[in-house]
Amino acid sequence: GPFTSFLRVKHISEVFKNEYLDYLVLGEADIALPQLIDELENGKKFEKINNLCFLQNKRSVINEQKFVQALNELPVPDFSQVDLNSYLVPERILPVQTSRGCIWKKCYFCPHKENLKETYRSCSVEKIVFMLKTLSEKYNCSRFSFQDEDIPPSKALKLSEGIISSCLKINFAMLARPVSGYNDTVLLKKLRKAGCTLIQWGVESGSQK
16 A cells, blocks of 8 residues: 555564564555465465565565566456445546656655666556546446556647547546646647546645755
């Protein structure tokens, strides 16, 4: 979850001392969590599970951290075990993530800056459109919230064109940094035509300090 994403490796030993935890998956858990569950049920051999942190003889063990590179190979998100009707919203809205990491990696306060092994990775436009279409049909949903920490202008243009050409009728909100590419009226009009109703700009502060 979000807790481990912001956890520094040097603090893991303290976390195990002060919290009631048996295992931590540091960062992405797509592969590590199923492997952990399998080992808990069968073998309990944790040394080769990337991204896993655990206690062994009262000492913290931190396995090598790796990141999923081929995002296109990940399955479409599954919300089948979530009671979507319980959310107090006028219309159903689903979160989607089409990239991981940060293309910028310069903000002092952010954990992306400290992790030198992490790179920016993105799904293809074809995969994103397929994911949106699948979720829309399966869950009767036409509203989405992109959870990418930043969608660069070049990707926003290709994504807009992909949604438009697929005739997919959706609305979506997104996050972006206010870089020069977003002052292009052609891009903004295409985003709007594709269904973009809100862009939240990543301006943390007016002070460099």
